[in-house]
Amino acid sequence: MSEVRCLNCLKRFSVNAGADEAACPYCKTRYRISWPRQDQPKIRGLVEKSR
Numbered sequence: 551m552s553e554v555r556c557l558n559c560l561k562r563f564s565v566n567a568g569a570d571e572a573a574c575p576y577c578k579t580r581y582r583i584s585w586p587r588q589d590q591p592k593i594r595g596l597v598e599k600s601r
């Protein structure tokens with residue numbers, strides 16, 4: 551399972567393979583995800599709200 555650490559609440563949560571967005575299930579913060587390696591997601595930043 552691929553996981554990232556939430557930058558807001560510091561808990562780890564799983565990310566679906568290849569997803570470009572993920573939401574922390576604990577604090578609901580949404581992040582943009584990149585994949586430096588196929589099995590290693592990394593948080594790029596917050597998802598900006600669309601206008």
Ligand SMILES: [Zn+2]
Pocket residue numbers: 556557558559560561574575576577578579
């Ligand atoms: Zn969180």
